[in-house]
Amino acid sequence: xxxxxxxxxxxxxxxxxxxxxxxxxxxxxxxxxxxxxxxxxxxxxxxxxxxxxxxxxxxxxxxxxxxxxxxxxxxxxxxxxxxxxxxxxxxxxxxxxxxxxxxxxxxxxxxxxxxxxxxxxxxxxxxxxxxxxxxxxxxxxxxxxxxxxxxxxxxxxxxxxxxxxxxxxxxxxxxxxxxxxxxxxxxxxxxxxxxxxxxxxxxxxxxxxxxxxxxxxxxxxxxxxxxxxxxxxxxxxxxxxxxxxxxxxxxxxxxxxxxxxxxxxxxxxxxxxxxxxxxxxxxxxxxxxxxxxxxxxxxxxxxxxxxxxxxxxxxxxxxxxxxxxxxxxxxxxxxxxxxxxxxxxxxxxxxxxxxxxxxxxxxxxxxx
Amino acid sequence: xxxxxxxxxxxxxxxxxxxxxxxxxxxxxxxxxxxxxxxxxxxxxxxxxxxxxxxxxxxxxxxxxxxxxxxxxxxxxxxxxxxxxxxxxxxxxxxxxxxxxxxxxxxxxxxxxxxxxxxxxxxxxxxxxxxxxxxxxxxxxxxxxxxxxxxxxxxxxxxxxxxxxxxxxxxxxxxxxxxxxxxxxxxxxxxxxxxxxxxxxxxxxxxxxxxxxxxxxxxxxxxxxxxxxxxxxxxxxxxxxxxxxxxxxxxxxxxxxxxxxxxxxxxxxxxxxxxxxxxxxxxxxxxxxxxxxxxxxxxxxxxxxxxxxxxxxxxxxxxxx
Numbered sequence: 105x106x107x108x109x110x111x112x113x114x115x116x117x118x119x120x121x122x123x124x125x126x127x128x129x130x131x132x133x134x135x136x137x138x139x140x141x142x143x144x145x146x147x148x149x150x151x152x153x154x155x156x157x158x159x160x161x162x163x164x165x166x167x168x169x170x171x172x173x174x175x176x177x178x179x180x181x182x183x184x185x186x187x188x189x190x191x192x193x194x195x196x197x198x199x200x201x202x203x204x205x206x207x208x209x210x211x212x213x214x215x216x217x218x219x220x221x222x223x224x225x226x227x228x229x230x231x232x233x234x235x236x237x238x239x240x241x242x243x244x245x246x247x248x249x250x251x252x253x254x255x256x257x258x259x260x261x262x263x264x265x266x267x268x269x270x271x272x273x274x275x276x277x278x279x280x281x282x283x284x285x286x287x288x289x290x291x292x293x294x295x296x297x298x299x300x301x302x303x304x305x306x307x308x309x310x311x312x313x314x315x316x317x318x319x320x321x322x323x324x325x326x327x328x329x330x331x332x333x334x335x336x337x338x339x340x341x342x343x344x345x346x347x348x349x350x351x352x353x354x355x356x357x358x359x360x361x362x363x364x365x366x367x368x369x370x371x372x373x374x375x376x377x378x379x380x381x382x383x384x385x386x387x388x389x390x391x392x393x394x395x396x397x398x399x400x401x402x403x404x405x406x407x408x409x410x411x412x413x414x415x416x417x418x419x420x421x422x423x424x425x426x427x428x429x430x431x432x433x434x435x436x437x438x439x440x441x442x443x444x445x446x447x448x449x450x451x452x453x454x455x456x457x458x459x460x461x462x463x464x465x466x467x468x469x470x471x472x
Numbered sequence: 473x474x475x476x477x478x479x480x481x482x483x484x485x486x487x488x489x490x491x492x493x494x495x496x497x498x499x500x501x502x503x504x505x506x507x508x509x510x511x512x513x514x515x516x517x518x519x520x521x522x523x524x525x526x527x528x529x530x531x532x533x534x535x536x537x538x539x540x541x542x543x544x545x546x547x548x549x550x551x552x553x554x555x556x557x558x559x560x561x562x563x564x565x566x567x568x569x570x571x572x573x574x575x576x577x578x579x580x581x582x583x584x585x586x587x588x589x590x591x592x593x594x595x596x597x598x599x600x601x602x603x604x605x606x607x608x609x610x611x612x613x614x615x616x617x618x619x620x621x622x623x624x625x626x627x628x629x630x631x632x633x634x635x636x637x638x639x640x641x642x643x644x645x646x647x648x649x650x651x652x653x654x655x656x657x658x659x660x661x662x663x664x665x666x667x668x669x670x671x672x673x674x675x676x677x678x679x680x681x682x683x684x685x686x687x688x689x690x691x692x693x694x695x696x697x698x699x700x701x702x703x704x705x706x707x708x709x710x711x712x713x714x715x716x717x718x719x720x721x722x723x724x725x726x727x728x729x730x731x732x733x734x735x736x737x738x739x740x741x742x743x744x745x746x747x748x749x750x751x752x753x754x755x756x757x758x759x760x761x762x763x764x765x766x767x768x769x770x771x772x773x774x775x776x777x778x779x780x781x782x783x784x785x786x787x788x789x790x791x792x793x
Binding site: 107110111114141142143144145146147148215321325435436437447455456457458459 | 642702718720768771772773774775776777778779780782785
């Protein structure tokens with residue numbers, strides 16, 4: 105039985121934690137954030153283990169200026185914005201993409217960037233802009249879409265790119281030193297692409313344990329056990345407990361495609377400011393697929409909506425419930441900050457699965 | 473044209489003494505029982521999906537809303553809004569399905585209407601139904617009757633309607649195809665009530681899924697509910713499909729399941745009655761009311777942890793029924 109295994113692992117976790125000082129571990133991936141909540145594993149953690157959610161939700165870390173740029177482009181004539189559903193509802197200074205759509209802009213939800221390429225091919229009269237947010241996991245798809253558009257000779261497809269790289273963000277958090285972190289539960293999906301060695305700087309420079317884990321309860325519990333063991337033994341290292349998916353060199357094919365199309369660049373993260381070489385930009389030969397270049401606009405300054413503490417939430421400085429808007433003015437149906445919008449956002453997960461989200465929302469009808 | 477549609481396509485399939493008169497109203501005989509009265513509109517896309525179609529859905533939706541109130545459905549109305557261009561073969565198949573489902577539920581379509589509208593969004597067909605039923609004697613349903621230690625029983629595997637419709641809509645095909653559970657529940661309800669169990673509340677977990685029904689029950693009773701994830705009936709195909717869509721199966725619509733609340737002593741009666749019926753084979757006791765404040769629904773997960781089950785937020789839910 106699976107539940108027997110998790111019970112056994114929970115016992116082991118309590119055993120290894122016994123008589124240790126309080127520890128704080130950060131899960132860097134939004135999928136981990138949600139999985140800890142959804143599977144109830146978060147509730148199983150011993151009292152001296154604190155789990156901090158990091159900047160792992162792609163919607164949440166996109167700067168407010170980026171949202172505004174997306175909304176601005178939506179208002180250009182003859183444009184079609186293609187986006188993943190989550191981005192639709194993030195409020196910007198002048199409304200959200202959803203509101204732009206209601207006002208007549210052509211904004212569509214797609215499941216993959218290739219869908220946007222197809223749309224561009226079918227509608228040569230339109231310029232199709234794909235809202236490209238995400239970490240290394242999704243960047244390969246963005247690169248493949250650009251190559252596809254290039255091969256098909258499409259000049260009406262482009263990306264509004266705000267892709268982020270995980271390791272520079274982890275380093276920035278540690279460099280800033282404002283949040284105490286004893287180790288990282290490293291993202292399984294991202295590691296499939298970048299491979300375990302990508303975390304070397306974290307261990308070498310800051311001597312913090314890094315354990316790569318999958319998303320099932322057993323994986324997450326094992327990950328926590330190994331983190332605690334590393335702390336107890338004071339032997340920080342990179343451990344890959346998800347070898348079925350994460351290979352020593354990551355995914356070289358995906359990495360090659362990504363590096364063919366993009367190059368590292370400084371990137372603005374919500375509330376964290378510009379982190380050197382923490383994002384990607386299109387290489388010069390693919391510049392015509394860059395929406396900023398094509399529409400000649402710039403990403404404006406980052407800012408937080410008034411009262412919103414998403415910026416601190418995504419750096420692990422405060423818990424969602426510490427934000428005065430959480431569950432009051434800011435709910436999943438009427439979000440103010442992106443952490444309440446993104447399906448992987450810390451606030452959305454805490455609201456949906458936690459006891460903090462006790463202010464209930466009504467479903468619009470009970471129709472059969 | 474309309475006369476031909478009614479004479480050649482509708483009456484041959486649905487005709488009965490009340491409908492055949494084609495009067496402006498059907499006249500129902502008086503009864504000494506309380507009457508339940510309900511209405512619903514159906515806009516599902518695609519019109520035909522694995523396990524059912526909009527016609528079967530319309531009949532079942534209304535029959536089930538009556539049945540879970542403890543009413544025996546007696547007569548339905550059926551209004552068809554047909555978009556120009558809907559192939560006649562499709563309409564015929566859906567009318568066949570209406571007839572077959574109504575017969576299975578032992579209910580007549582007593583009155584109806586048909587409108588043909590110009591071609592618009594390609595919806596093809598919208599159906600509105602209303603229904604009346606006689607409430608059985610001696611029933612007393614209501615959340616106010618729910619007490620600590622009462623139990624929650626679900627009549628079978630959840631989430632199959634919503635996932636079946638979403639799968640076909642998104643062009644997903646699987647080795648094990650998920651089939652909608654859409655079915656009339658009135659006979660199953662009769663078996664449960666005939667078992668002598670004192671059922672305190674029933675609801676069919678359609679839009680909003682099991683989570684919606686449980687959240688309502690907690691809110692309205694003022695108690696909390698502890699639900700055990702490993703006892704919730706869910707096929708492995710449905711579990712996998714929900715994962716692909718990023719959906720929590722607890723929030724996905726059902727169209728042939730019911731949730732019943734009764735005392736712990738009566739649980740076996742309800743479960744036996746369910747399991748003896750083809751639609752209730754996988755019935756299970758999934759949770760229990762506890763007197764904990766604030767009142768909420770808590771899931772004891774398969775991993776042994778705990779988390780809250782929230783009422784699903786409207787906007788997360790695709791329109792599928």
